[in-house]
Amino acid sequence: MKPDAAAAGQGPELVWLVLLPAAVAGIAAWLLLGLPLPGCPFRGTTGLPCLTCGMTTGARALLAGEVATALQSNPLAILLPAALAAFWFYCLGVVAGWWAQVSLVALPPRTTRICRAAVWVVFGAIWIYLLTLAVPT
Amino acid sequence: MTRAADFGIDWDWAARYVWRTMSLIHITRDRQPLGQFPLPEVRAGLATGRFLASDLAWREGMGEWVPLSELPDLLAPAQDAAPADPAIPPAELIPPQKEPAWERREDLGVVSAAIESVRQVLTQPTATFGRMPREGGFGGPLTFNILLAWIGSGAAMVYQAIWTLVNPDAMQELEGLSMGMFWVLMLVAFILLPLFFVFTAFVGAGITHVFLWLVGAARRPYETTFRVLCYAHGATSILQLIPICGGAVYAVWNLFASVIGLARAHETEVWRVVAAVLLSVLLCCAAIVGLGMAVAGLILGGGAAAIEAIEHSLE
Numbered sequence: 469m470k471p472d473a474a475a476a477g478q479g480p481e482l483v484w485l486v487l488l489p490a491a492v493a494g495i496a497a498w499l500l501l502g503l504p505l506p507g508c509p510f511r512g513t514t515g516l517p518c519l520t521c522g523m524t525t526g527a528r529a530l531l532a533g534e535v536a537t538a539l540q541s542n543p544l545a546i547l548l549p550a551a552l553a554a555f556w557f558y559c560l561g562v563v564a565g566w567w568a569q570v571s572l573v574a575l576p577p578r579t580t581r582i583c584r585a586a587v588w589v590v591f592g593a594i595w596i597y598l599l600t601l602a603v604p605t
Numbered sequence: 606m607t608r609a610a611d612f613g614i615d616w617d618w619a620a621r622y623v624w625r626t627m628s629l630i631h632i633t634r635d636r637q638p639l640g641q642f643p644l645p646e647v648r649a650g651l652a653t654g655r656f657l658a659s660d661l662a663w664r665e666g667m668g669e670w671v672p673l674s675e676l677p678d679l680l681a682p683a684q685d686a687a688p689a690d691p692a693i694p695p696a697e698l699i700p701p702q703k704e705p706a707w708e709r710r711e712d713l714g715v716v717s718a719a720i721e722s723v724r725q726v727l728t729q730p731t732a733t734f735g736r737m738p739r740e741g742g743f744g745g746p747l748t749f750n751i752l753l754a755w756i757g758s759g760a761a762m763v764y765q766a767i768w769t770l771v772n773p774d775a776m777q778e779l780e781g782l783s784m785g786m787f788w789v790l791m792l793v794a795f796i797l798l799p800l801f802f803v804f805t806a807f808v809g810a811g812i813t814h815v816f817l818w819l820v821g822a823a824r825r826p827y828e829t830t831f832r833v834l835c836y837a838h839g840a841t842s843i844l845q846l847i848p849i850c851g852g853a854v855y856a857v858w859n860l861f862a863s864v865i866g867l868a869r870a871h872e873t874e875v876w877r878v879v880a881a882v883l884l885s886v887l888l889c890c891a892a893i894v895g896l897g898m899a900v901a902g903l904i905l906g907g908g909a910a911a912i913e914a915i916e917h918s919l920e
């Protein structure tokens with residue numbers, strides 16, 4: 469779709485384009501420097517893993533190129549970087565004028581319902597998986 | 606209709622509106638105000654008996670109240686009176702003022718606008734966020750957030766430093782860090798705080814917006830979420846100036862103002878916003894920790910690289 473020239477470059481896409489690599493570099497630097505990691509407050513309070521528990525282990529594994537270990541630690545360790553990478557390319561396209569801005573609130577109602585349900589199903593499935601990992605066998 | 610909708614200022618229209626307001630005639634009877642009326646309405650009221658010649662009248666520019674029968678405007682021929690301007694809209698079409706006041710900083714001045722915005726967000730969050738433009742750019746709210754959060758967090762750091770210096774146990778936790786290095790670290794952290802605020806503003810608003818969307822509360826774009834969170838955080842950050850309990854007061858008030866602001870700006874139910882905020886905190890604590898790691902990692906990684914480069918050059 470040919471983007472609206474007036475709309476191109478007016479959103480936060482340019483900021484995300486810079487911010488996302490900086491965040492990834494910062495997290496990578498923290499992990500590579502071997503700095504201490506704070507515990508999960510949710511697990512500390514309830515004894516149960518939160519949706520993102522295991523992502524630090526997964527990120528370390530991913531940095532070492534061990535995709536299977538990362539996936540096993542928490543599937544979000546793969547899904548989230550993949551989603552962020554896709555989002556980064558979307559931002560690049562918007563800033564470059566290749567395609568138009570997309571707003572979550574501007575999606576058609578049916579698409580919104582399907583996408584929302586899909587995200588909840590994925591979150592639910594991952595959390596159940598993490599809970600099963602946490603249960604002592 | 607665009608005049609009321611786009612918040613644009615039509616100075617010609619505003620001047621005519623002010624002129625009209627100033628020319629209204631105030632009328633009292635038996636020391637009780639009857640209201641303010643335009644001249645044609647007063648003329649008609651006198652003819653129908655609505656107003657009495659003995660009623661007292663005053664308008665802008667007059668030194669004292671006079672009986673209506675002696676009002677100079679009424680004594681002048683009717684055709685000399687200013688004709689009614691059909692272009693002047695009724696009061697309900699007066700464009701609402703943009704809030705918080707930071708949106709009008711070019712007129713009010715930066716300091717006055719900041720102080721007024723803090724007052725508005727802290728004491729009138731519902732009305733303030735209700736009148737906040739949903740879309741109007743990222744720069745203004747971000748600047749407000751950085752400036753005030755820097756002041757508030759700077760105060761919190763000073764209190765923390767004083768506490769560390771006067772508390773022997775806290776000093777022991779620094780594990781032999783020299784006093785000079787302690788102050789250098791505090792100064793470096795203070796200088797780099799704006800970087801942290803930029804990160805947290807964009808990423809925090811991003812996470813919140815996704816969860817608002819997931820619970821069906823996001824009815825406005827990401828920009829609206831960003832603007833609310835920046836104004837709420839910036840204004841409440843100033844509460845950290847309160848010694849001892851300022852941090853706790855700030856945390857609670859920030860949450861309160863954010864929830865109210867998001868509900869008003871997205872025109873949605875408060876419970877949905879509460880659910881979104883709670884879910885984002887409960888399910889994504891690692892994301893919040895990751896945010897801190899990202900900023901600190903950038904700083905420390907950059908520092909480590911710089912030290913290594915310096916050592917290498919000295920060899």
